[in-house]
Amino acid sequence: MITQFIFALIMTLVSIVYSTFIPTDRLVHLDLKGAPPKISYIEQFFPFIKSLGATGLLIEYEDMFPFWGPIKPLSASNAYTRREIEQILTLAHDNELKVIPLIQTFGHLEFGLKLPEFAKLREVAQHPQALCPSKNGSRELIQNMVDQVMTLHKTSHWLHIGCDEVYQLGQCSSCIQRLRNHEQNWIFLQHVQSGVAE
Ligand SMILES: [Zn+2]
Numbered sequence: 001m002i003t004q005f006i007f008a009l010i011m012t013l014v015s016i017v018y019s020t021f022i023p024t025d026r027l028v029h030l031d032l033k034g035a036p037p038k039i040s041y042i043e044q045f046f047p048f049i050k051s052l053g054a055t056g057l058l059i060e061y062e063d064m065f066p067f068w069g070p071i072k073p074l075s076a077s078n079a080y081t082r083r084e085i086e087q088i089l090t091l092a093h094d095n096e097l098k099v100i101p102l103i104q105t106f107g108h109l110e111f112g113l114k115l116p117e118f119a120k121l122r123e124v125a126q127h128p129q130a131l132c133p134s135k136n137g138s139r140e141l142i143q144n145m146v147d148q149v150m151t152l153h154k155t156s157h158w159l160h161i162g163c164d165e166v167y168q169l170g171q172c173s174s175c176i177q178r179l180r181n182h183e184q185n186w187i188f189l190q191h192v193q194s195g196v197a198e
Pocket residue numbers: 123132133134135170171172173174175176
């Protein structure tokens with residue numbers, strides 16, 4: 001009987017805790033690849049998600065960011081302009097939504113690695129999904145993306161670096177060579193630590 005009572009008490013406490021837990025940050029992920037909403041839509045959308053309880057935005061631009069210089073080819077022809085990025089950030093600020101940019105820095109880089117300019121940076125030649133962390137130019141590509149996105153997000157305190165679902169890892173000859181005395185996970189951690197975290 002006592003055991004049953006304790007079990008019921010624990011379950012009651014668990015249900016109370018979980019039914020009342022509300023995270024401090026409640027972010028809406030905007031995945032903008034291919035079809036960016038017009039500013040006129042965002043003007044209505046941000047107040048709407050705020051009314052639902054959102055406190056911020058995780059913005060994943062991919063090819064909708066107006067990259068420039070050596071990585072300009074990453075931008076699609078219908079990418080936002082710099083002026084439009086400013087408008088989006090102003091609207092976010094007006095609606096008290098914090099903004100965290102999401103930049104893919106390892107996997108999910110099809111939007112860049114599908115292009116002839118960056119295809120040489122693939123881990124596996126047949127697949128544009130994952131970046132090779134050992135090739136010349138990979139770090140430069142990431143550095144340029146991070147620098148440019150953060151240049152237009154001066155008030156953002158956080159950056160999401162992706163790194164999920166790296167389907168091709170440690171498969172090219174350079175990575176295999178580096179992995180001689182290490183587990184496969186080592187090269188993942190090396191890339192995140194030395195290539196991205198800096
Ligand atoms: Zn490699």
